[in-house]
Amino acid sequence: MTSDSLERQPARLPKLPKQAILAKTFHWINVVSVFIMLTSGLQIYNANPVFGGRQGMHIFPLFTLGGWLAGGRDWHFAAMTLFALNLLWYGVYILVTRRWRHRFVGGNDVKALQVGRSEKRKAYAWHRIIYTAIVPILLLAIFTGIGMYKPAQFYWIVDAFGSWEALRIVHFITVPAVIGFAIAHSLLALKVGGTQLLESMFW
Amino acid sequence: MLRRQFLHLTGLSSTGLLLSGCGASYLADVAGTLTEPFNQKIEELLLKPQTPVPELPISQIEPEQLLINTFGFTPEIDPAKYRLTIDGDVNHPMQLSLNEIYKLPFRSMVIRHVCVEGWAAIVQWGGVPLRELIQLAQPKDGAKYVYFQSADRYYESWDMASCLHPQTLMAYQKNGEPLPIDNGAPLRLAAPIKLGYKQSKWVTRITVRSQLLRNQGYWEDQGYEWFAGL
Numbered sequence: 001m002t003s004d005s006l007e008r009q010p011a012r013l014p015k016l017p018k019q020a021i022l023a024k025t026f027h028w029i030n031v032v033s034v035f036i037m038l039t040s041g042l043q044i045y046n047a048n049p050v051f052g053g054r055q056g057m058h059i060f061p062l063f064t065l066g067g068w069l070a071g072g073r074d075w076h077f078a079a080m081t082l083f084a085l086n087l088l089w090y091g092v093y094i095l096v097t098r099r100w101r102h103r104f105v106g107g108n109d110v111k112a113l114q115v116g117r118s119e120k121r122k123a124y125a126w127h128r129i130i131y132t133a134i135v136p137i138l139l140l141a142i143f144t145g146i147g148m149y150k151p152a153q154f155y156w157i158v159d160a161f162g163s164w165e166a167l168r169i170v171h172f173i174t175v176p177a178v179i180g181f182a183i184a185h186s187l188l189a190l191k192v193g194g195t196q197l198l199e200s201m202f203w
Numbered sequence: 204m205l206r207r208q209f210l211h212l213t214g215l216s217s218t219g220l221l222l223s224g225c226g227a228s229y230l231a232d233v234a235g236t237l238t239e240p241f242n243q244k245i246e247e248l249l250l251k252p253q254t255p256v257p258e259l260p261i262s263q264i265e266p267e268q269l270l271i272n273t274f275g276f277t278p279e280i281d282p283a284k285y286r287l288t289i290d291g292d293v294n295h296p297m298q299l300s301l302n303e304i305y306k307l308p309f310r311s312m313v314i315r316h317v318c319v320e321g322w323a324a325i326v327q328w329g330g331v332p333l334r335e336l337i338q339l340a341q342p343k344d345g346a347k348y349v350y351f352q353s354a355d356r357y358y359e360s361w362d363m364a365s366c367l368h369p370q371t372l373m374a375y376q377k378n379g380e381p382l383p384i385d386n387g388a389p390l391r392l393a394a395p396i397k398l399g400y401k402q403s404k405w406v407t408r409i410t411v412r413s414q415l416l417r418n419q420g421y422w423e424d425q426g427y428e429w430f431a432g433l
Contacts (some may be wrong), residue, residue, distance in 0.1 A: 044321060045321070047319070047320040047321055048318070048320035048321045048322050050321070053322070065231075066228070066231045067228040067231060068228060068426075069319065069320065070228075070231070070235075070422070070425065070426035070427045070428075071228045071231030071232070071235075071426065072231070073235075073319070073427075073428065074231040074232065074234050074235030074238075074239075074426070074428075075231050075234050075235075077235070077238060077239070077242050077428070078234035078235060078237065078238040079234075081238065081241070081242075148321075150246075150249055150432070150433055151315060151317055151323070151433055152256040152315075152395045152396050152432075152433040153249045153250070153251070153256075153432075153433070155256060155257055158315070164315065164317075164323040168321065
């Protein structure tokens with residue numbers, strides 16, 4: 001497929017990158033819904049910090065959404081369906097169109113990192129590794145979130161993590177993971193394709 | 204552009220900071236009002252009204268984890284004078300003394316008590332299943348909701364299916380001991396299927412209703428989710 005041509009001719013990325021309209025749609029909904037999930041999640045966190053309980057360090061209000069616990073939960077539960085269904089249809093889409101075979105990390109990227117000489121191709125490989133790796137983290141956020149939302153009906157999710165506290169910590173850790181990803185992903189996209197690539201993903 | 208979007212959105216939360224919650228809460232209310240009916244349908248679908256939630260071993264009880272949350276004061280109730288009133292849309296309204304309640308079928312369970320704040324504690328509760336009380340009073344046709352009035356003026360309302368769940372108890376025992384006053388003595392709601400704020404302490408009156416009133420619960424009336432199923 002296209003992967004071989006990328007391997008041999010890394011400099012020939014299209015001058016003006018274009019993204020599929022559905023990929024852009026997914027990306028937009030994901031950016032907005034993840035943002036709401038993060039900020040409202042941190043609002044909920046403040047009701048009883050995961051680390052240290054009520055005496056624990058609270059999140060600065062600028063980074064929280066909802067004003068108080070009930071408001072944070074309103075936002076969290078309003079955005080969760082959007083966030084999860086967006087991932088679901090996108091998953092179906094990349095399976096049906098077989099985008100997962102050439103738009104996500106593959107053996108060719110590993111090869112480029114191991115034996116490749118082109119720095120640009122290597123950066124591209126890292127770019128693909130990073131944006132592929134965020135998918136399981138987003139799914140983990142949903143999985144642990146369902147466990148915390150309905151721990152009686154999905155008691156086996158709580159059991160899978162050993163305890164409520166462990167489940168909470170894993171759910172919380174998806175927050176720094178997603179923030180770290182957003183930074184790395186933006187920087188790598190800039191490095192690989194400049195502002196043109198960045199703009200192509202949004203407009 | 205991404206940056207502008209970011210600033211726009213954070214603007215919402217800093218507005219919340221400036222208005223000490225008013226502005227942000229208003230938007231959150233809108234978000235909640237728009238999505239809660241759908242979420243509640245899902246919650247009702249997930250609830251298995253007759254299936255007990257798996258219980259936990261006694262060795263896993265976490266006595267230190269159960270925090271005391273009270274909206275106001277802690278009422279002192281004389282057990283000898285205490286009466287539980289059951290009324291509303293029932294064929295047999297009644298008043299029960301504690302000794303009469305103690306004679307009703309007893310159920311003990313070790314479950315996870317989950318607070319809306321995010322913490323949880325594994326607790327043993329013992330008491331009479333609420334459905335025994337409701338069956339005694341015989342609800343009329345169309346009875347769909349149950350209101351709980353507490354001695355500290357806390358009030359709550361539940362859907363009937365959750366009230367009839369086999370693990371929804373009017374509890375008078377905690378971790379093998381008589382229920383402490385701070386935890387709601389002489390009688391409180393306890394269930395693994397609802398968040399902690401639904402589980403009223405110091406319950407004095409149970410009223411069966413065919414409709415939800417404008418007042419749905421102390422915290423609900425301030426913006427908390429009504430169904431609050433787990």
